[in-house]
Amino acid sequence: MQKRVWLFRAGFILAMLLIAGRLFRIQILQHDSWIAKAEEMHIVQSKIPATRGEIYMLENDEPVAVVLNQSSWTVVIDPQTANPEKTEKIVGELVKEQMVAKWSDIFANRNLRYYVAARNVTRDVAKKIREEELTGVYLIEGNSRVYPEGETGSTMLGFVNAEGEGQYGIEGALNEELAGKDGLLKTVTDVNNVALSIGDDNVRVPAEDGKNIVLTVDRGLERKIENGIRDYLKEKSATHASALVMDPRTGRVLAMATVPTYDATNYARVEDGSVYVNPVTEVAYEPASICKTFAFAAAIEEGKMTPETTYYNPGYFTIDSQKIENAYKGQLGEITMQTALNYSLNTGSMTALMLLGGSTQEITAKARETLYNYYYERFGLGKYTGIELYESPGTLVGPHDEVYGLNAFYANMTFGQNLQLSMIQVAAAFSSVVNGGNYYRPTIVAGEVTKDGEFVRSEQEGPVRRTISEETSATMRRMLYGTRNSRRLYGIDKTGYYIGGKTGTAQTIIDGAYSFDETVASYIGYGGTEGELPEYVIMVKIWEKGQKIEGEKDAMPLFDKLSNLTIDYLKIRPKGV
Amino acid sequence: MGLTFGLMAAGLIVIYAIGPQRANFMNSLYGTDFSSNYFFLHQLVAVVVAVAAFAAGYVLPYATYRKYAKIMMLGAIILNAFLGLLAAMHGWQSWGIVKCELGACRWLNLGPLGFQPAEALKLALIFYLPSLVMKHKKEGTLGKKEFFIPYVIVMGLSLLFSVVLQKDMGTGVVIGAIGIAILWMSGIEWWKFVGVLLLVLVGGILMIISSPHRMERLMTYSGEGDSDASYHIDNAMLAIGTGGMFGVGIGNSVQATGYLPESINDSVFAVMGETFGFVGLMVVLAAFMLLLFSLIKTAENVEQEYALVVTGVMAWIGAHVVVNVAAMVGLIPLTGITLPLLSYGGTSMMFSAFALGLAMQISRLTGRETEPIERRQTWKEVSKRRMERSRA
Numbered sequence: 001m002q003k004r005v006w007l008f009r010a011g012f013i014l015a016m017l018l019i020a021g022r023l024f025r026i027q028i029l030q031h032d033s034w035i036a037k038a039e040e041m042h043i044v045q046s047k048i049p050a051t052r053g054e055i056y057m058l059e060n061d062e063p064v065a066v067v068l069n070q071s072s073w074t075v076v077i078d079p080q081t082a083n084p085e086k087t088e089k090i091v092g093e094l095v096k097e098q099m100v101a102k103w104s105d106i107f108a109n110r111n112l113r114y115y116v117a118a119r120n121v122t123r124d125v126a127k128k129i130r131e132e133e134l135t136g137v138y139l140i141e142g143n144s145r146v147y148p149e150g151e152t153g154s155t156m157l158g159f160v161n162a163e164g165e166g167q168y169g170i171e172g173a174l175n176e177e178l179a180g181k182d183g184l185l186k187t188v189t190d191v192n193n194v195a196l197s198i199g200d201d202n203v204r205v206p207a208e209d210g211k212n213i214v215l216t217v218d219r220g221l222e223r224k225i226e227n228g229i230r231d232y233l234k235e236k237s238a239t240h241a242s243a244l245v246m247d248p249r250t251g252r253v254l255a256m257a258t259v260p261t262y263d264a265t266n267y268a269r270v271e272d273g274s275v276y277v278n279p280v281t282e283v284a285y286e287p288a289s290i291c292k293t294f295a296f297a298a299a300i301e302e303g304k305m306t307p308e309t310t311y312y313n314p315g316y317f318t319i320d321s322q323k324i325e326n327a328y329k330g331q332l333g334e335i336t337m338q339t340a341l342n343y344s345l346n347t348g349s350m351t352a353l354m355l356l357g358g359s360t361q362e363i364t365a366k367a368r369e370t371l372y373n374y375y376y377e378r379f380g381l382g383k384y385t386g387i388e389l390y391e392s393p394g395t396l397v398g399p400h401d402e403v404y405g406l407n408a409f410y411a412n413m414t415f416g417q418n419l420q421l422s423m424i425q426v427a428a429a430f431s432s433v434v435n436g437g438n439y440y441r442p443t444i445v446a447g448e449v450t451k452d453g454e455f456v457r458s459e460q461e462g463p464v465r466r467t468i469s470e471e472t473s474a475t476m477r478r479m480l481y482g483t484r485n486s487r488r489l490y491g492i493d494k495t496g497y498y499i500g501g502k503t504g505t506a507q508t509i510i511d512g513a514y515s516f517d518e519t520v521a522s523y524i525g526y527g528g529t530e531g532e533l534p535e536y537v538i539m540v541k542i543w544e545k546g547q548k549i550e551g552e553k554d555a556m557p558l559f560d561k562l563s564n565l566t567i568d569y570l571k572i573r574p575k576g577v
Numbered sequence: 578m579g580l581t582f583g584l585m586a587a588g589l590i591v592i593y594a595i596g597p598q599r600a601n602f603m604n605s606l607y608g609t610d611f612s613s614n615y616f617f618l619h620q621l622v623a624v625v626v627a628v629a630a631f632a633a634g635y636v637l638p639y640a641t642y643r644k645y646a647k648i649m650m651l652g653a654i655i656l657n658a659f660l661g662l663l664a665a666m667h668g669w670q671s672w673g674i675v676k677c678e679l680g681a682c683r684w685l686n687l688g689p690l691g692f693q694p695a696e697a698l699k700l701a702l703i704f705y706l707p708s709l710v711m712k713h714k715k716e717g718t719l720g721k722k723e724f725f726i727p728y729v730i731v732m733g734l735s736l737l738f739s740v741v742l743q744k745d746m747g748t749g750v751v752i753g754a755i756g757i758a759i760l761w762m763s764g765i766e767w768w769k770f771v772g773v774l775l776l777v778l779v780g781g782i783l784m785i786i787s788s789p790h791r792m793e794r795l796m797t798y799s800g801e802g803d804s805d806a807s808y809h810i811d812n813a814m815l816a817i818g819t820g821g822m823f824g825v826g827i828g829n830s831v832q833a834t835g836y837l838p839e840s841i842n843d844s845v846f847a848v849m850g851e852t853f854g855f856v857g858l859m860v861v862l863a864a865f866m867l868l869l870f871s872l873i874k875t876a877e878n879v880e881q882e883y884a885l886v887v888t889g890v891m892a893w894i895g896a897h898v899v900v901n902v903a904a905m906v907g908l909i910p911l912t913g914i915t916l917p918l919l920s921y922g923g924t925s926m927m928f929s930a931f932a933l934g935l936a937m938q939i940s941r942l943t944g945r946e947t948e949p950i951e952r953r954q955t956w957k958e959v960s961k962r963r964m965e966r967s968r969a
Contacts, residue, residue, distance in 0.1 A: 002884045005877045015899045022906040026818045027855040034818025
């Protein structure tokens with residue numbers, strides 16, 4: 001009998017107890033925390049990227065793509081394993097424009113494993129790089145935007161940044177619709193991240209691709225307007241100008257052009273980031289005398305005046321002990337309101353404001369309230385229009401705001417100063433003045449192109465509200481026609497068309513004070529077949545740092561040019577044809 | 578016997594469950610072309626071979642092995658020396674029939690079967706050490722230097738081969754366990770036994786310190802290392818931990834899909850933990866305990882020489898189980914040895930099964946043999962007599 005075996009029995013029992021205790025701890029007590037750890041390790045969540053929607057403009061009422069997607073490649077270098085000389089020689093030779101890093105930077109830290117050397121590399125170049133079979137050089141496929149129209153409309157369209165997010169313009173404002181929704185793949189994977197069929201927590205949410213958005217903008221008109229501005233600026237000292245062409249009968253934007261443009265493919269190369277900003281919707285400024293249109297329309301609508309109403313023009317009024325002068329020094333004495341508008345006399349629009357309050361001598365609270373009601377509530381000035389783009393709401397002082405010299409403020413507002421408005425606000429309000437009194441929400445989206453290539457139009461919205469009566473609107477058309485033609489000699493516009501408009505010149509506000517050496521010029525007008533409602537409204541704006549740009553001298557000729565281009569392009573027939 | 582085959586069958590089931598994932602993983606990682614049944618079929622072959630080995634161990638009379646114990650020991654030592662020599666000549670790189678992994682040369686490639694010469698060492702010790710003890714006991718020199726000189730030489734060489742040359746601490750522990758267990762059962766004075774034990778412990782510590790590879794594993798165990806070994810243990814414990822009470826079920830092990838290294842060989846216990854849970858592991862451990870206790874009971878009741886052989890088998894299997902399982906649950910550092918009868922791999926299973934077959938044979942002798950062992954028949958004599966009888 002072997003007695004010493006007790007030691008083995010004791011040893012194994014001890015070992016098994018230890019092991020069993022340990023197992024109990026791991027499997028029962030710590031079970032939940034191990035499960036959590038396992039999920040962290042086993043479950044991979046990956047994005048199923050959604051395809052970004054494309055952007056179309058219209059041409060002959062059919063969608064034409066102006067922003068497309070194409071496959072492109074990103075060149076990534078592993079500085080630790082790549083050969084600096086060989087890589088730079090071969091890749092540098094093939095990829096020039098698309099480099100986003102300097103070679104010296106790429107290889108500055110050889111401990112790094114990942115350095116993006118180039119983006120938006122084309123299929124051909126990617127193929128050549130791949131054929132070189134370089135160590136530590138990788139190609140990652142992705143999507144990039146292509147712009148078959150070049151720089152046309154860049155300020156309106158915006159761009160997509162390196163992270164795939166839309167920035168500025170349509171790309172930015174409608175990013176959510178264009179981007180779609182990335183899908184989600186949540187799955188248990190093996191150690192190489194290959195999905196397994198184990199487990200019941202696997203999730204697969206397919207990606208929702210972005211919408212293909214069709215703009216109301218006409219591709220041909222957009223290009224013509226943009227080139228028209230560019231040609232015009234060649235003769236001028238100014239380098240910045242914007243133009244907006246709208247259909248006053250629907251609120252649809254037909255063209256929205258700003259010069260200078262930029263290359264959205266290489267958006268990062270612009271010298272001045274301000275070119276990204278769309279001056280038509282995102283910049284509020286003082287449109288100046290253009291606003292007389294709204295002050296006069298309000299007074300006529302209120303029955304306080306007609307174009308023939310007369311007043312005494314002393315060349316200036318003193319309000320809140322401020323002397324507010326006319327820019328034009330003539331036409332003193334008893335004159336009509338039409339004359340006041342023709343010569344853009346500030347005393348005329350201030351008289352209209354006084355008339356709104358039932359006085360001819362002073363600006364009453366009622367005058368302020370009524371003007372504010374028209375500007376803000378009816379014409380939608382100083383607030384968002386609701387166009388599908390980034391907007392500035394602008395500013396408008398209320399009729400009872402506690403500001404120093406409130407009446408002087410309101411006097412200024414009648415000729416478009418002491419308020420901040422965007423071009424789109426002014427153009428939408430002006431459209432209602434000339435179209436019979438209906439305010440339409442300005443819009444730039446015509447619909448979408450479905451995955452099957454079908455163009456589905458957005459429903460045309462009806463007018464949001466009435467601003468003025470049809471009669472007042474007709475009167476305003478006549479007044480604006482008179483103003484345009486009194487200053488331009490009859491016959492400047494082609495016969496058979498009825499075109500009216502108003503200038504505006506405002507001192508630029510620099511650091512909160514009006515500048516004496518810099519002005520911004522605007523012109524807004526409508527046009528169409530004589531005897532019919534206007535078919536287009538065009539607003540232009542020209543500006544340049546440190547220069548006095550004037551409405552009549554600089555902005556009006558640009559309008560003339562673009563107006564004629566529009567008539568030709570839209571094939572608007574003259575009266576009797 | 579039932580226990581042995583039951584454990585082998587359980588191993589087969591696990592391999593069947595995770596084999597396809599393993600094949601998939603290997604194929605995707607190394608571009609190999611294992612079919613999904615590859616591992617299962619191989620294990621099936623290994624089980625068949627192991628059953629044959631068990632039968633052989635059971636049928637061939639112990640007296641035969643006893644006769645050739647010295648020669649077997651010598652052969653095993655020469656075989657291991659040969660492996661070491663070939664490996665050393667080629668800078669510890671795989672070459673010809675020598676197969677090395679990470680600088681550890683443990684395998685001889687013999688046709689389709691990889692063979693670990695260290696297994697031969699274990700088996701030879703089981704025969705040699707009991708005969709050495711019995712010889713010196715008879716001569717009254719047990720516990721004297723006449724006994725210790727050959728004992729230390731054989732054990733020293735075996736440990737040198739396994740631990741130093743083949744860098745296999747796990748096998749070293751098993752060989753050490755066999756040697757120590759047999760020494761204990763030889764009946765020498767306890768203080769001599771404790772002295773040897775201390776000597777072995779000191780030697781073991783020196784070996785650990787002398788090897789950066791083992792040092793690292795120890796650091797990993799103490800929580801300071803950050804290496805493959807730490808990754809291995811973390812994932813083993815993760816597998817066991819996610820198993821919970823009843824496991825995730827057959828074929829649902831995620832850890833076996835590549836997270837857990839050696840999922841079908843050394844880490845099979847962890848995969849079983851994930852698959853069958855706490856309850857399943859308790860059943861497996863209970864089976865091993867029953868197996869070990871039946872070996873101990875046999876050793877308790879047979880004559881001393883038999884008892885020493887069975888003790889060797891028991892130490893062999895027991896050390897494998899304890900060292901493997903304790904490492905998987907993070908109780909001791911990882912050494913990389915198989916779980917007997919369950920792990921994928923032919924050599925280990927074949928030798929374990931053979932040893933168990935032998936123990937089975939001995940257990941059946943209990944109380945029935947009266948003749949002194951020296952006079953019992955070898956296989957040759959038995960068959961000779963049978964042939965004579967059949968002629969007659």
